[in-house]
Amino acid sequence: MSRHVSKIGDPSPLKRLDEPQISKKIRLEIEVDENMSDNSPDRNRRANFSNVNGVNRNLNIHSVKPTTKKLIIKNFKSEPKLPDDYNETTWKKLSSAVIAIQQSKPNEYLLEELYQAVGNMCSHKMASELYKNLFELIDAHVRSNIEKFKTETMDRLLFLKKMNDTWQSHCNQMIMIRGIFLCLDRTYVLQNPNISSIWDMGLDLFRKYFMLHTLVQTRVVEGLLMLIEQERQGDKVDRILLKSLLRMLTDLQIYNKAFEQKFLQSTERLYAAEGQRLMQELEVPEFLAHVDKRIHEENERVLHYLDSSTKYQLIHTVEKQLLSEHINNILQKGLDNLLEENRLHDLSLLYQLFSRVKNGLQELCHAFNAFIKKQGRTIVIDPEKDKTMVQELLDFKDAMDNIVASCFKKNEMFSNSLKEAFEHFINQRTNKPAELIAKFVDSKLRAGNKEATEEELERLLDKIMVLFRFIHGKDVFEAFYKKDLAKRLLVGKSASVDAEKSMLSKLKQECGGGFTSKLEGMFKDMELSKDINVAFKQHLNINTPELMPLDMTVNILTMGYWPTYLPMDVTLPAQMVKFQDIFKEFYLSKHNGRKLQWQPTLGHCVLKARFKAGQKELVVSLFQTLVILLFNESDEHGFEYIKAATNIEDGELRRTLQSLACGKARVLNKIPKGREIEDNDKFKFNNDFVNKLFRIKINQIQMKETTEEQKATEERVFQDRQYQIDAAIVRIMKMRKTLSHNLLISELLGQLKFPVKPSDLKKRIESLIDRDYMERDKDNSNQYNYVA
Amino acid sequence: MSASIADENENTERLDDASKNEKMFTLKKWNAVAMWSWDVECDTCAICRVQVMDACLRCQAESKKDSYGKQDCVVVWGECNHSFHYCCMSLWVKQNNRCPLCQQEWSIQRMGK
Numbered sequence: 001m002s003r004h005v006s007k008i009g010d011p012s013p014l015k016r017l018d019e020p021q022i023s024k025k026i027r028l029e030i031e032v033d034e035n036m037s038d039n040s041p042d043r044n045r046r047a048n049f050s051n052v053n054g055v056n057r058n059l060n061i062h063s064v065k066p067t068t069k070k071l072i073i074k075n076f077k078s079e080p081k082l083p084d085d086y087n088e089t090t091w092k093k094l095s096s097a098v099i100a101i102q103q104s105k106p107n108e109y110l111l112e113e114l115y116q117a118v119g120n121m122c123s124h125k126m127a128s129e130l131y132k133n134l135f136e137l138i139d140a141h142v143r144s145n146i147e148k149f150k151t152e153t154m155d156r157l158l159f160l161k162k163m164n165d166t167w168q169s170h171c172n173q174m175i176m177i178r179g180i181f182l183c184l185d186r187t188y189v190l191q192n193p194n195i196s197s198i199w200d201m202g203l204d205l206f207r208k209y210f211m212l213h214t215l216v217q218t219r220v221v222e223g224l225l226m227l228i229e230q231e232r233q234g235d236k237v238d239r240i241l242l243k244s245l246l247r248m249l250t251d252l253q254i255y256n257k258a259f260e261q262k263f264l265q266s267t268e269r270l271y272a273a274e275g276q277r278l279m280q281e282l283e284v285p286e287f288l289a290h291v292d293k294r295i296h297e298e299n300e301r302v303l304h305y306l307d308s309s310t311k312y313q314l315i316h317t318v319e320k321q322l323l324s325e326h327i328n329n330i331l332q333k334g335l336d337n338l339l340e341e342n343r344l345h346d347l348s349l350l351y352q353l354f355s356r357v358k359n360g361l362q363e364l365c366h367a368f369n370a371f372i373k374k375q376g377r378t379i380v381i382d383p384e385k386d387k388t389m390v391q392e393l394l395d396f397k398d399a400m401d402n403i404v405a406s407c408f409k410k411n412e413m414f415s416n417s418l419k420e421a422f423e424h425f426i427n428q429r430t431n432k433p434a435e436l437i438a439k440f441v442d443s444k445l446r447a448g449n450k451e452a453t454e455e456e457l458e459r460l461l462d463k464i465m466v467l468f469r470f471i472h473g474k475d476v477f478e479a480f481y482k483k484d485l486a487k488r489l490l491v492g493k494s495a496s497v498d499a500e501k502s503m504l505s506k507l508k509q510e511c512g513g514g515f516t517s518k519l520e521g522m523f524k525d526m527e528l529s530k531d532i533n534v535a536f537k538q539h540l541n542i543n544t545p546e547l548m549p550l551d552m553t554v555n556i557l558t559m560g561y562w563p564t565y566l567p568m569d570v571t572l573p574a575q576m577v578k579f580q581d582i583f584k585e586f587y588l589s590k591h592n593g594r595k596l597q598w599q600p601t602l603g604h605c606v607l608k609a610r611f612k613a614g615q616k617e618l619v620v621s622l623f624q625t626l627v628i629l630l631f632n633e634s635d636e637h638g639f640e641y642i643k644a645a646t647n648i649e650d651g652e653l654r655r656t657l658q659s660l661a662c663g664k665a666r667v668l669n670k671i672p673k674g675r676e677i678e679d680n681d682k683f684k685f686n687n688d689f690v691n692k693l694f695r696i697k698i699n700q701i702q703m704k705e706t707t708e709e710q711k712a713t714e715e716r717v718f719q720d721r722q723y724q725i726d727a728a729i730v731r732i733m734k735m736r737k738t739l740s741h742n743l744l745i746s747e748l749l750g751q752l753k754f755p756v757k758p759s760d761l762k763k764r765i766e767s768l769i770d771r772d773y774m775e776r777d778k779d780n781s782n783q784y785n786y787v788a
Numbered sequence: 789m790s791a792s793i794a795d796e797n798e799n800t801e802r803l804d805d806a807s808k809n810e811k812m813f814t815l816k817k818w819n820a821v822a823m824w825s826w827d828v829e830c831d832t833c834a835i836c837r838v839q840v841m842d843a844c845l846r847c848q849a850e851s852k853k854d855s856y857g858k859q860d861c862v863v864v865w866g867e868c869n870h871s872f873h874y875c876c877m878s879l880w881v882k883q884n885n886r887c888p889l890c891q892q893e894w895s896i897q898r899m900g901k
Contacts, residue, residue, distance in 0.1 A: 490821060551817040559825035560841040576818065583820075593863060593900035595827040602821035608814045617816070625815065632811050685812065 087126055090117045091133055094180070098134070101176045102141045104169070111180060119183040127188035131195065134181060139205050142170070146209040149216045156223040157238075163220055164241055167206075167248045174202035207252040220245065221259050225266050228301070232270065243305035250307050260310055264317055271321035279326050284334025285346040291322045291353055324357045331367040339371050342399055347407035361413065368408075369417045372400060376425030380433055389433065390440035394463055397422065423470040430755055431476045431714060437467055438480035441503065446488060447495045457499055465506050473754045474511060475724075479717045481507075482519060483563045483709065489526050490555060490602050521561035529555045532587065539586050552579050556587065556596075564716070570600045570622075571647040573629055601652075609667070611689045618667065619697040623648055623656045628667060635685040639677065655700065657683065665689075665696050721754060725764045728752055733774050733786040741765075741782045826863045826900055828871040834888055835876035844873035863900035868892045874899065 083089075097114050100107045121130050145166055149159070178185065178198045189197050196204060210217055224245060231237045249255040271294070278287055298318050302311040323330075330350075338346050354360030379385065379392045400418055408414045426433050441464055444457060452460065471477060488494040500523070508516040533553045540547065572580065584596055603622035607629075608615065620628065626646045630637055637645075643653055654677040661670040667689055671682045728751045732744060739747075744765070745758055765784070768774050777783035825831075826840050836845040843861035864874040870889045872880070877894075885894050 553819050555821045557823045559823050594824045596822045599821040606817035608816050
């Protein structure tokens with residue numbers, strides 16, 4: 001066994017004659033078996049190399065045995081010869097067998113015999129002739145096979161089927177033939193690198209004639225394209241036929257040239273038209289769903305019958321025609337609606353599809369950004385909607401966050417863009433959003449608000465902080481927040497100290513200690529006031545026990561921490577003045593070097609009142625108290641008298657009287673009746689007052705005040721900003737020593753955290769020049785010098 | 789002024805009258821509010837140019853705060869009745885023991901508390 005295997009590579013075919021026949025038979029069987037078992041075209045291609053493998057395998061066995069017995073082989077005395085006509089007779093045998101195979105007829109010779117004959121011819125230097133003969137035989141067969149198709153005028157599908165049959169039988173025949181001519185493949189073909197193996201020769205010939213007859217070729221290709229087109233239109237087609245024919249093209253190595261290009265072109269044409277049409281006809285979500293379906297289908301197509309090398313180009317073509325071309329259209333036509341209606345599913349699809357095409361996500365992000373800016377602007381800009389602005393902003397932010405998280409895969413580009421857009425639109429309207437956010441926080445922190453649990457409130461505050469972060473004019477927020485905080489603290493209306501503290505710490509985290517130090521100071525004042533009041537009570541009990549019982553508490557505020565209130569002098573009843581004086585004396589004795597200024601606008605009282613219907617307690621402001629107490633002396637007073645007696649500022653007094661005589665709880669009756677307070681009006685004690693509550697709070701009327709307050713607050717913010725601008729200018733000039741006007745302005749704009757107009761900056765620069773902090777350069781009026 | 793005193797006298801009389809046939813309104817509870825500030829002539833410290841109600845520049849920069857963020861930066865009055873931040877003045881007197889405003893010998897009249 002090992003011996004003749006080693007001779008396969010032997011260049012001398014003569015020496016083979018002395019091999020015993022039996023061993024040859026064994027070898028034939030083994031190898032025929034091996035090759036017959038694989039008859040799929042796929043495997044046949046590989047079979048070209050199986051002889052190489054065979055050698056390797058057998059060589060392994062060969063290296064096994066060392067023998068002790070010496071075996072000597074001698075040459076024959078006379079060289080053996082073949083019969084002279086051996087070549088012709090053998091070829092006759094072989095060719096008849098090949099023709100039988102080609103015509104699918106039974107073969108009259110044993111395969112074994114044929115194989116051996118081929119082997120013999122190869123050993124006797126007849127291989128090249130044999131190969132040539134075989135070549136001609138196959139060439140003739142393939143030519144006649146393909147030429148048959150030239151004249152065919154049958155239905156395309158039938159044509160394709162027939163072509164497929166021809167191809168299949170060609171493959172089968174070539175497998176058989178190769179089996180017989182295996183020796184040829186293994187010796188002659190292997191030794192001559194420029195000759196192709198029998199299988200390849202078959203393919204080459206098939207290709208040659210297939211290409212030669214362009215009509216046949218185009219019919220096949222067009223037939224294929226037609227089938228695919230039919231399938232794209234939703235018909236069922238014979239996928240196996242498609243697959244087999246496309247395999248044929250691949251095997252003939254003309255898939256690329258003959259089919260792929262045309263296929264891609266027709267794909268492009270189809271989808272270009274479809275894209276244009278559907279873009280017009282369908283709504284965006286439906287269009288997207290359709291595109292998704294198409295991409296899915298094409299992927300299937302690749303999976304089922306196209307060559308996988310086409311996949312990239314095919315999908316790319318579909319994406320290009322259905323998506324890239326329409327990016328702007330889709331975004332313009334559909335994105336806003338999808339976002340507005342919060343259609344998460346469609347948005348996810350949109351994102352997923354756009355992420356497939358070049359620049360798709362950038363464009364989407366861009367449009368997303370523009371939508372937020374546009375939508376946000378409508379929320380912010382309209383003064384009519386001020387009441388609901390903050391809630392709407394919160395909802396809007398939630399919705400957009402949700403979309404980024406669930407549809408846009410938390411893509412950072414999108415979340416950054418979201419932030420940028422919010423920051424942009426929220427500052428489109430100066431000051432107002434900041435003010436409204438502050439007021440919104442106030443409404444949530446105020447005691448009346450019981451709708452939220454602590455955790456909910458905490459979450460809400462966190463969300464508000466996110467909005468707050470976007471706002472440029474943080475000082476406006478601070479001013480309004482401070483004003484509201486003052487009210488909450490002084491009226492004792494704060495819902496929870498914890499929530500207040502938590503909000504404060506959030507602000508501190510966001511803007512630093514400088515921002516909140518005054519707010520913190522306000523809390524500190526409230527606590528110090530508590531201690532002082534305890535001490536004051538003890539003081540009263542010890543020193544003036546004879547004084548009438550009045551529960552007096554005083555909140556002592558540090559000037560500068562709190563908003564400034566208009567100082568107002570009013571006339572208090574003697575009894576109250578006395579208490580005030582005692583307290584003042586007490587306080588100043590504890591705190592050296594201070595002065596106290598009473599703030600009557602902020603005071604409030606509880607009054608016991610007796611009506612015909614019974615006792616009541618009235619919770620009222622100090623001003624209301626002063627007016628009501630006047631009615632202890634007489635049941636009726638004129639406006640002028642009340643004004644003189646209390647010394648309350650005119651507008652304030654009118655509002656106070658309105659609250660007492662025209663509000664819900666009318667302790668006084670106005671004569672004549674009416675909403676507005678006139679100079680000649682009289683007021684009478686309403687003894688018939690009834691109310692189902694025992695403790696009644698009479699609210700001050702504040703409507704007009706808030707607009708004034710608001711203006712004052714804004715004014716104060718502006719004042720504060722001037723100092724900040726001054727400080728920034730001096731800081732910059734101190735560092736640079738000299739600087740041109742433009743550079744100074746641009747550096748200022750970089751440093752200042754609130755929006756400013758260059759004209760305001762100019763004024764501040766002038767003012768600083770006046771105050772000798774800096775000067776204009778003598779030679780260049782556009783240049784400033786720092787003055788130390 | 790005198791008129792208002794007269795008013796109040798009248799008030800108390802009336803109150804007494806009312807207590808006989810029971811007053812219609814009596815004050816039970818009073819929550820007053822007052823604002824304190826340093827009792828100074830000039831509200832800016834001439835040394836650091838910061839309002840005396842705020843902490844002086846140095847303290848602001850160092851942020852020496854207690855738990856509430858209130859800076860412990862009190863005011864001091866000299867015999868000349870000029871006032872400054874205590875921190876500012878204590879640095880000043882190391883160089884020159886005179887009031888920076890009137891050049892009088894500096895001696896502390898009182899301290900803020």
